[in-house]
Amino acid sequence: MAEILEYKCPCCGGAIIFDSVSQQMKCPFCNTGFDVETLKAYDAELRDEQEQATRMNWSNQAGQPWNSEEAEGVSVYTCESCGGEIIADANTAATHCPFCDNPVIMTGRLSGALRPDYVIPFKLDKAAAKKAFLQHLKGKRLLPKIFKDQNHIDEIKGIYVPFWLFGCNVNANMHYRTTKLRSWSNRDYVYTETSHFLAKRAGTISFDRVPVDGSSKMPDDLMESIEPYNFSEAVDFQTAYLSGYFADKYDVTETESVQRANERIRRSTEEAFSATVQGFHSVSPQGGSIQLVSGQTNYALYPVWILNTTWNNQRYIFAMNGQTGKFVGNLPVDRKAYWRWFVILAVIFAALSYGLIWLFL
Structure with a gap:
């Protein structure tokens, strides 16, 4: 089973996320904020806990094994909050649990040679x-009205x-x-x-x-x-x-x-x-x-x-x-609106040209 990393709030146990507005780690449940730098030690502690954790192994005869083509590039993770399984492709480095929506980070995808040098944090939410x-x-005159109204x-x-x-x-x-x-x-x-x-x-x-x-x-x-x-x-x-x-x-x-x-x-x-x-x-x-x-x-x-x-x-x-x-x-273009504006502009241009011709005769 592949490993994931979840940051838990020390105050209430909720999953904490990076808040782009305050530029801090923040718990959405108790609203407690944490400086990103203080989580370095916490990060190491979480990794140690994951290495020491033990899980029950169940014997299951149901289903058939994935073939090599199906299994290639796919990993299965276990959510630490609800126990749900998260299936991700080979390039997913962070996502959300589809069952409890907790944010999770796939630590194996970001280790070793794959570890980024820098990150620009989100500033806009x-x-x-x-x-x-x-x-x-x-201001998009040729945008279909239904696209704006029912989109x-x-x-x-x-x-x-x-x-x-x-x-x-x-x-x-x-x-x-x-x-x-x-x-x-x-x-x-x-x-x-x-x-x-x-x-x-x-x-x-x-x-x-x-x-x-x-x-x-x-x-x-x-x-x-x-x-x-x-x-x-x-x-x-x-x-x-x-x-x-x-x-x-x-x-x-x-x-x-x-x-x-x-x-x-x-x-x-x-x-x-x-x-x-x-x-x-x-x-x-x-x-x-x-x-x-x-x-x-x-x-x-x-x-x-x-x-x-x-x-x-x-x-x-x-x-x-x-x-x-x-x-x-x-954006899509409303063809009817396009031709309507084309005809209107053509009529206006023709009228102006006709007026200029009579002006100089």
């Missing part, structure tokens, strides 16, 4: 995520998403074709002179902690859309921060994430150097060299609120940065 979702719906949020989850953080120095030597225009006129003609130049830019730029999503469950474009995170608020990883939230360990390795990190760094380098070519009427990149050196990697957990909702038999996923509140997600 579930109420803030729901409020941001409703705000996201406002319900199927699920809101606070998830610590695994990220690989890449840092490196970049040596770049870039070339650009540029032009400058000069115009003048006389009584008969307008003249335009185009001058062509080759602009060169060379230098070194440094990147720190470029995040790449390490979970295959999370769409990369969705995770990049809720950036940036403020890493100055990151702390050394402690399991206490996961209590009350869901968490995944990475299933996309550091090596598998390198290509995406390189693409992000190269794209940012090109944009940074291109922005220095100013004072021209046109700028066209003509290649060059970009060399990445002195690379380093860290592993961290970042806070994300995930919202799922269903409309017209289609599932829509939204994400909110659990630290900054940045909210993203695609």
